[in-house]
């Protein structure tokens with residue numbers, strides 16, 4: 001839709017041009033900003049003009065620019081040992097938009113919008129991603145994405161702070177992952193999303209989002225018993241309530257899906273361990 005309160009759209013090239021004037025806000029892909037009236041807004045600062053590389057990989061992190069689109073993220077090629085690679089596309093598919101939405105919606109816009117069913121929040125939280133935040137004084141601060149989204153459409157970002165990128169540790173890209181999502185209808189918004197992870201050191205983490213007002217992660221030193229995992233999920237205290245699912249249903253589904261993830265990861269680790277032993281020449 002047209003935003004008829006907007007009087008200026010700035011296209012910065014340098015960081016010093018990112019200071020927000022009164023009435024301005026950042027524009028990612030605009031797939032949400034242009035979907036409803038923004039009565040308080042008089043100006044937009046278009047982040048796509050900064051030309052940030054969408055994806056960078058070094059020895060330690062997979063760096064995803066805030067301006068990386070869903071299409072670009074879903075196309076990231078797997079590298080050797082990246083067992084978590086399928087999760088990139090799986091999380092993109094949790095946003096049921098057409099290719100037009102995928103081509104414009106950005107990772108940063110999705111996280112900063114902070115809808116419970118924000119699939120980039122799910123992905124980043126599940127893989128212990130760090131948010132790199134540019135502060136208006138020219139500095140930088142870092143925060144786990146898990147702590148950045150604090151409530152429905154609420155983040156810990158202060159006015160003028162910009163999400164520059166998220167960094168996923170390469171070690172987490174090597175973790176085995178299991179993904180489950182459920183919705184009340186075939187093309188409905190996520191009722192709950194559960195992503196479980198099994199790290200090389202045996203740590204098990206299950207992250208619940210969509211069904212909760214903010215992402216929540218439960219962690220164990222090893223794959224837990226079913227009852228321990230269920231108890232941890234049941235203790236979550238921020239179940240979301242809207243027309244896409246009642247809190248008790250979201251809780252029950254999260255327990256069920258977490259158990260499915262647990263069984264999947266356990267089966268994978270048992271098979272991997274059996275294969276290692278059968279290769280043992282002793």
Ligand SMILES: Cc1cc2nc3c(=O)[nH]c(=O)nc-3n(C[C@H](O)[C@H](O)[C@H](O)COP(=O)(O)OP(=O)(O)OC[C@H]3O[C@@H](n4cnc5c(N)ncnc54)[C@H](O)[C@@H]3O)c2cc1C
Nearest residue numbers: 026028029030031032033066105106108109110112118163
């Ligand atoms: C058909 C359809 C289906 C959708 N389904 C979902 C869904 O399932 N889940 C979901 O979460 N959303 C959904 N959306 C909403 C929206 O498209 C997505 O959340 C999208 O990822 C938002 O990204 P964007 O880049 O377009 O954000 P924008 O619309 O550009 O911005 C969103 C908000 O984030 C702020 N912002 C953007 N980038 C930054 C940054 N780098 N730093 C600080 N602030 C920033 C903006 O100021 C604005 O307040 C859907 C939209 C459509 C049209």
